Amino acid sequence: MYKINRNFAKFPGSYLFSTIAKKVSEYQEGHPDAKIIRLGIGDVTRPLPPTVIKAMHEAVDEMGNEATFKGYAPDLGYGFLREAIVAWDFKRLGCDISTDEVFVSDGAKSDSGSIQELFAADNRIAVTDPVYPVYIDSNVIAGRCGEYDEKKEGWTDVTYMPVTAENGFVPEFPKEHCDIIYLCLPNNPTGTTLTKQQLQDFVDYARREGSVIIYDAAYEAYISQEGICHSIYECEGARECAIEIRSFSKNAGFTGTRLGYTVIPKDIICDGMRLRDMWARRHGCKFNGAPYIIQKAGAAVYTPQGQSEVKELIDYYMGNAAIIRDGLKNAGFEVYGGVNAPYIWMKTPNGMTSWGFFDYLLAEANVVGTPGSGFGPSGEGYFRLTAFGTKENSEAALERIAAL
Ligand code: MLT
Numbered sequence: 001m002y003k004i005n006r007n008f009a010k011f012p013g014s015y016l017f018s019t020i021a022k023k024v025s026e027y028q029e030g031h032p033d034a035k036i037i038r039l040g041i042g043d044v045t046r047p048l049p050p051t052v053i054k055a056m057h058e059a060v061d062e063m064g065n066e067a068t069f070k071g072y073a074p075d076l077g078y079g080f081l082r083e084a085i086v087a088w089d090f091k092r093l094g095c096d097i098s099t100d101e102v103f104v105s106d107g108a109k110s111d112s113g114s115i116q117e118l119f120a121a122d123n124r125i126a127v128t129d130p131v132y133p134v135y136i137d138s139n140v141i142a143g144r145c146g147e148y149d150e151k152k153e154g155w156t157d158v159t160y161m162p163v164t165a166e167n168g169f170v171p172e173f174p175k176e177h178c179d180i181i182y183l184c185l186p187n188n189p190t191g192t193t194l195t196k197q198q199l200q201d202f203v204d205y206a207r208r209e210g211s212v213i214i215y216d217a218a219y220e221a222y223i224s225q226e227g228i229c230h231s232i233y234e235c236e237g238a239r240e241c242a243i244e245i246r247s248f249s250k251n252a253g254f255t256g257t258r259l260g261y262t263v264i265p266k267d268i269i270c271d272g273m274r275l276r277d278m279w280a281r282r283h284g285c286k287f288n289g290a291p292y293i294i295q296k297a298g299a300a301v302y303t304p305q306g307q308s309e310v311k312e313l314i315d316y317y318m319g320n321a322a323i324i325r326d327g328l329k330n331a332g333f334e335v336y337g338g339v340n341a342p343y344i345w346m347k348t349p350n351g352m353t354s355w356g357f358f359d360y361l362l363a364e365a366n367v368v369g370t371p372g373s374g375f376g377p378s379g380e381g382y383f384r385l386t387a388f389g390t391k392e393n394s395e396a397a398l399e400r401i402a403a404l
Helices: 006-010 016-030 050-063 079-093 108-118 134-141 196-209 275-286 292-301 304-330 354-365 391-403
Strands: 102-105 125-129 158-162 180-184 212-216 242-247 260-263 335-337 343-347 382-386
Touching: 006 134, 016 354, 050 292, 050 304, 079 102, 079 260, 079 292, 102 108, 102 275, 108 134, 108 212, 108 242, 108 260, 108 275, 125 134, 180 196, 196 212, 292 304, 304 335, 304 343, 304 391, 354 382, 354 391
Parallel strands: 125 158, 125 180, 180 212, 212 242
Antiparallel strands: 102 260, 242 260, 335 343, 343 382
């Protein structure tokens, strides 16, 4: 008999957002008249910017013409997109990244789930807690996290770096040696971030320890304050120890269109191997490139018009963030985030558990959010609302919550 990957049997439940979707659809079935407002998963609601749509139409026409038709895309992505990425996302910040260090993909979720394939099974991972569940889940599948401990509500072989109101959402360095450190900044789900110096401290720590940082910058476009890095390569020495993952989903609305990229500098070398070359090898064998039409759409984001349309989208969502944050504060809740990120992180009232508050809000206000404990043990007692809904729904949800 063949053998399955038993690591799948270790998961205590389904993927967080699938569990929420199931609960909500069961509730809706039982309450067909309920007008549910979904502020759970961070999925965008504004249509793609006009400049992006125009580029997609033109690319579709090219695909229908024998003279301009494209087959397989280059493994790393088309040069026109990688050049635009380097110019706009890195050179403008003064970061030294070259086009052959950029790998275009079908989105940051695939990359953040797959990047662990570069590493041996016996590496120890560290994550900020709470954090985007993909980092741990993908390492569980690879057999790197030990067992799920029901009492601790966490994995035995993972180092959790709590980020809570008590420590101002600044993680402490792990007490034991960790090989792979995941940082998501601005953080999903807390919506908080680190200063440039605090991030530099992590880079220095990784270099001292011989660790690698997986830096997920999916929400960098939402940074509104000074003194916060948009890329980890703004920190000295990051080229030697950090991989950065970026997304077109949250800034330009590509959640359904799928486009992202990963940067692996050539200076990251371990055991005589360049991680960049290993990822190129892996990309070559497992990936045939993001579609030409989508890469053209992505390149349109990096035009002056595209950038101004993206800024409009971000302003729209951050307007929602302000509505939710201020509304919750006025209603007496303890609230964080929503300034440099499209997520609002609130304390559950009266000591309710995260899932208890989820059920209460769904039943009493017909509003869906995400229970903080779904993002890690330190998320217990917190709850996340997304600013990616419509303005009308953000306002209506706040009215309903305030009226409770
Ligand atoms: C979230 O809601 O945390 C994210 O949108 C999920 C994702 O990006 O995959």
